[in-house]
Amino acid sequence: MSENNVVQLFRTVRVSRASEDIVQQIRSNIFAGKLAPGDRLPSEKELAEQFGLSRVTVRDALRVLESQGLITIKVGAGGGAFVANPSARPVSAMLTDMLRLQGLSTKELVEARLIIETSIVTLAAERATAEDLDAMQQAIAAARAGRATGDPNFTRHSVDFHAALARAAKNQVLLFTVNSLRTPFYDTLEKLLPDDGMAQRAIEDHQKLLDAVVAHDAAQAAQVMREHLMYFEKRVEKIAT
Amino acid sequence: MSENNVVQLFRTVRVSRASEDIVQQIRSNIFAGKLAPGDRLPSEKELAEQFGLSRVTVRDALRVLESQGLITIKVGAGGGAFVANPSARPVSAMLTDMLRLQGLSTKELVEARLIIETSIVTLAAERATAEDLDAMQQAIAAARAGRATGDPNFTRHSVDFHAALARAAKNQVLLFTVNSLRTPFYDTLEKLLPDDGMAQRAIEDHQKLLDAVVAHDAAQAAQVMREHLMYFEKRVEKIAT
DNA sequence: ATGGTATAAATATATGACAAATATACCATA
DNA sequence: TATGGTATATTTGTCATATATTTATACCAT
Numbered sequence: 001m002s003e004n005n006v007v008q009l010f011r012t013v014r015v016s017r018a019s020e021d022i023v024q025q026i027r028s029n030i031f032a033g034k035l036a037p038g039d040r041l042p043s044e045k046e047l048a049e050q051f052g053l054s055r056v057t058v059r060d061a062l063r064v065l066e067s068q069g070l071i072t073i074k075v076g077a078g079g080g081a082f083v084a085n086p087s088a089r090p091v092s093a094m095l096t097d098m099l100r101l102q103g104l105s106t107k108e109l110v111e112a113r114l115i116i117e118t119s120i121v122t123l124a125a126e127r128a129t130a131e132d133l134d135a136m137q138q139a140i141a142a143a144r145a146g147r148a149t150g151d152p153n154f155t156r157h158s159v160d161f162h163a164a165l166a167r168a169a170k171n172q173v174l175l176f177t178v179n180s181l182r183t184p185f186y187d188t189l190e191k192l193l194p195d196d197g198m199a200q201r202a203i204e205d206h207q208k209l210l211d212a213v214v215a216h217d218a219a220q221a222a223q224v225m226r227e228h229l230m231y232f233e234k235r236v237e238k239i240a241t
Numbered sequence: 242m243s244e245n246n247v248v249q250l251f252r253t254v255r256v257s258r259a260s261e262d263i264v265q266q267i268r269s270n271i272f273a274g275k276l277a278p279g280d281r282l283p284s285e286k287e288l289a290e291q292f293g294l295s296r297v298t299v300r301d302a303l304r305v306l307e308s309q310g311l312i313t314i315k316v317g318a319g320g321g322a323f324v325a326n327p328s329a330r331p332v333s334a335m336l337t338d339m340l341r342l343q344g345l346s347t348k349e350l351v352e353a354r355l356i357i358e359t360s361i362v363t364l365a366a367e368r369a370t371a372e373d374l375d376a377m378q379q380a381i382a383a384a385r386a387g388r389a390t391g392d393p394n395f396t397r398h399s400v401d402f403h404a405a406l407a408r409a410a411k412n413q414v415l416l417f418t419v420n421s422l423r424t425p426f427y428d429t430l431e432k433l434l435p436d437d438g439m440a441q442r443a444i445e446d447h448q449k450l451l452d453a454v455v456a457h458d459a460a461q462a463a464q465v466m467r468e469h470l471m472y473f474e475k476r477v478e479k480i481a482t
Numbered sequence: 483a484t485g486g487t488a489t490a491a492a493t494a495t496a497t498g499a500c501a502a503a504t505a506t507a508c509c510a511t512a
Numbered sequence: 513t514a515t516g517g518t519a520t521a522t523t524t525g526t527c528a529t530a531t532a533t534t535t536a537t538a539c540c541a542t
Contacts, residue, residue, distance in 0.1 A: 015316070015503070017525070031341050043492060054527045056297065059493085060304055067308035068335060075256070076535025077491045086344025091335045095421060097309060100272055101327040104413050112414035115360045172345050173353035177418055256534070258494070284523060295496045300524085317504025318522045 018053055022061035030070055030083055041081040092176035096183050110233045113181045117229060118222040120178060124168035125218040132168035136161055136210050143203050154199040155190050161206045188236045201231060259294055263302035271311055271324055282322040329417055333424035340425060351474045357419050358470060359463040365409035366459040373409035377402055377451050388440050395440040396431045402447045429477050442472060
């Protein structure tokens with residue numbers, strides 16, 4: 001064992017908190033199915049008694065569980081902590097945060113988004129239900145109606161369209177991943193004043209995407225998506241710099 | 242507006258907590274780059290003064306930020322809340338929770354991973370540097386050495402190999418995303434007792450992947466990756482149980 | 483049936499205090 | 513000088529007690 005190559009035999013030690021034990025116990029009960037979505041946990045006071053700890057410590061634990069998406073907390077009579085429905089939303093939010101923190105280049109984001117969005121649209125071409133198609137069509141119709149009244153801000157409808165498209169792929173992992181990648185773009189897009197040309201282009205592209213999905217034409221859908229993303233990401237890129 | 246079709250004009254209202262405002266303010270500073278990883282926040286006492294709220298409320302907010310993976314908290318002199326390095330681990334942990342709770346299915350995860358991993362290996366075939374290739378080779382060599390001494394546990398070397406491969410794609414977004422998606426799988430694999438057949442297969446596949454990347458043969462690399470993932474994911478069918 | 487008020491239950495927040503963890507400074511000893 | 517021990521200061525962790533706020537329900541009046 002030379003000076004330069006120190007072998008790591010031990011791990012960092014961290015003293016745990018009492019509240020972590022509470023978190024762990026409640027998690028175990030949730031994962032074991034002893035607590036199901038919608039079930040109410042005992043009140044903070046009761047939990048404090050059961051755990052033999054103070055109410056503050058219990059609240060600490062509950063805040064952690066809430067942040068992990070495992071419980072929701074309601075105030076007032078009949079309130080308390082309730083086991084949450086499992087959702088990919090917290091995962092997506094966290095992935096969004098983590099990506100944001102990394103100071104990623106637009107180029108990397110664009111590239112990653114291209115890969116995932118084209119996969120999504122390919123899957124959507126296979127898997128979209130009538131409901132999905134309807135949702136996509138409605139987003140397009142709403143964008144058209146908005147434009148007809150002179151409102152060039154198509155962002156909201158674009159978000160809705162892309163959300164419906166991603167749902168049509170029937171893969172929640174891709175859904176939350178692409179949402180995390182999209183968020184930076186939509187944030188920027190919403191800040192700029194979109195012109196009517198962009199609105200028109202968005203509507204046209206969305207319609208083409210929908211048509212391709214309806215026709216189960218995955219290759220065409222992927223191609224349109226690529227062009228769509230490249231067009232819009234060039235505009236966002238200009239503004240961001 | 243008939244009885245059966247009630248138009249939703251309003252959204253559910255929820256009274257916010259004071260601590261959420263603190264969370265938001267700290268997040269804004271982190272995302273704006275005013276607080277960088279490693280930076281220390283003021284003490285709880287000082288934050289309480291700055292926000293004009295009690296220390297309890299500040300602690301609430303800090304617990305949330307900690308659970309979101311944005312800060313780490315240290316006890317004692319020189320302690321306090323420090324801005325965390327972005328890590329895939331909190332995302333993976335949350336993803337694992339959702340898998341356990343069946344909010345997401347293994348099938349969806351596998352499908353998403355297939356898409357992203359094959360894109361990564363395609364990019365790596367174009368972009369890998371000598372350094373990347375060396376790192377991959379070393380992971381393979383380490384796995385071989387381990388196996389030669391009778392240690393069938395190749396998981397660590399597999400993690401290293403895939404990490405090196407993902408770095409070779411030169412896209413931080415894909416790297417981070419795939420690390421988040423991969424970890425639940427490895428955590429499960431590590432809990433199994435892998436047999437030597439699996440170790441051998443991993444080493445062979447990794448070598449084939451490396452060879453394809455060296456040869457800039459993206460199509461071959463993608464094909465090997467697909468087969469590799471399908472082989473292993475069949476053996477880890479139930480992730481996070 | 484509708485509206486208003488009181489009450490109870492539960493979380494949210496505050497204040498003050500002590501416990502525990504940790505880094506640093508200082509001193510004694512070999 | 514290096515090592516070990518102790519004291520001190522700083523900071524988080526937890527506690528006890530209390531009040532504020534939110535919300536559902538019960539009850540009464542119109």
